[in-house]
Amino acid sequence: MKAVKVENLTKKFGEFTAVDNISFDIEEGEIFGLLGPNGAGKTTTISMLATMAKATAGKAVINGYDMKTSQDGVRKSIGIVFQDQSLDEELTARENMDFHGRLYRIPKEVREERIEELLRLVGLFERKDDLVKTFSGGMRRRLEIARGLLHRPKVLFLDEPTLGLDPQTRNYLWEYIEKLNQDFKISVIITTHYMEEADRLCDRIGIIDKGKIVAMDTPENLKDRIGGDIITVKSPDYREKIKDCGFFWIDRTEFFDGFFTITLSGAEEHLTEIISALIGQGIKITSVSMHKPTLEDVFLHYTGRSIRDEEAGAKDRMRMMHMVRRH
Amino acid sequence: MDVIYTIWLRNVKRYIRSKSRIVGSLGMPVFFLIFLGFGLNSVVTIPGASENYTEFLVPGIVAMSVLFTSIFAGIQIIWDKQFGFLKETLVAPVSRFEIMLGQTFGGATTAIIQGGIILVLSLFIGLSFPGLTGSLIAAGFMILIGIAFTALGIAIASRMEDMNGFQLIMSFLVFPLFGLSGAMFPISSLPPLFKTLTLFDPLTYGVEGVRYGLTGASQIDPVISLAVLFSFSVVMIMLGGYLFKAVKV
Structure with a gap:
């Protein structure tokens, strides 16, 4: 069984097509990357797969559950780290974990055991009773990842997990994600606009631009095609x-x-x-x-633009999307 | 049930930790009590009632305190929306109605604690202890006020993008609700038009109910108050649940 199966997924905001008819599969235990500039449709794709946004058209099956007909099945099967922080800063690390565990109805003993195990794994056990507002960006990310794993999901969604982190923390998180993938045999879908990140972590990459997947393969094959x-x-x-x-x-x-x-x-x-x-x-x-050749060249080759140039233009597009969404 | 408890627990934990919020929102009702109570006690007599003005005012201020805290507690989900925490809750395999109920009970709990503190403080400035039954009746009405208006706050917050509209709600919803409720004056002595308006204000029934509990006298039959306020609470929970269901993050 595929961990994730996406067919012709489309999302429109009014006239604007944010995700345009994309299809891809993710194998069990695979790390799959969606690589593209900001505003390319990565987060919108993740939102749809995580049942947070309704698809305009298309189909997705996650861990055997259809996104449309068994929303709760999908929700139980996934762990997600959103692009923007989603912790309660006024609670401690342990309390944030506990809140999550209770929401997912994990029995008390199991919950407490796993919270300790996961907090140790991400190196936050010593800080478990400190309020999250005293944590650095990297610590918060680690806590969010630990939280996302608490209910033992089959698929972990990481939306720009290292955005805004310093290079050292980023490296540390990469090692960490690799370790998780191996230890838990969990499938990971990661979105990023960092070429290096995609290259280092992903078994396969889908290059996404303006809502379309323009190329999909292993990083090596993509680079060889150059x-x-x-x-x-x-x-x-x-x-x-x-x-x-x-x-x-x-x-x-x-x-x-x-x-x-x-x-x-x-x-x-x-x-x-x-x-x-x-x-x-x-x-x-x-x-x-x-x-x-790097993935940057691959991106340039398939889209005719450098991903760095895209960053500026993407801001306008995001602004437009935001406006459309309001109406 | 677990889910409702979980969300309730979070709200109560956050409330207990925010000492400045507790003290801050006690300020206004306490000052109302002191300034209006002491200031007007000697010049105002309530027509046809044995109680003095301070005793008359206390239930109104208690209700006000519950009203303000609960509306604010409901509206606070906008912060959760802005700080991203709401996503964490919404992506979990739980129904939105459960989340909304947890928020409502959490907010109502904090509001009742606030009202209770005012009540206890009032004992020092002239309120005589109403007895156990009276206290329970008052508490029951406070709970209903808390639930109804937290749910209303959630309903409003579900349609708001950010806190910009907050002042608007305070000025044109919360304050009129309080002002029209007969918290500060007896509704029987009002001109007919004004009186009709107060009877459309759900808080009136809350104030009257709390007043019945605390002083044993009220201008509206407590059974009617209970029926109206209870129905209003149910409608608000439905409305809040309905609008919260459509929240996008």
């Missing part, structure tokens, strides 16, 4: 001059505003040759860089 190393040349005026110069690599080139990329295997060996040829054509070069 087909070689990437040379990025920044140049203000290349477009006119590069057209008919007949370089052998021209059909392995993608053109963008103010820069172009060349994908070649063994790029090091061709670098001097390429640069001399460009200079020979009178093309001004601002900078040249070369790297092994």
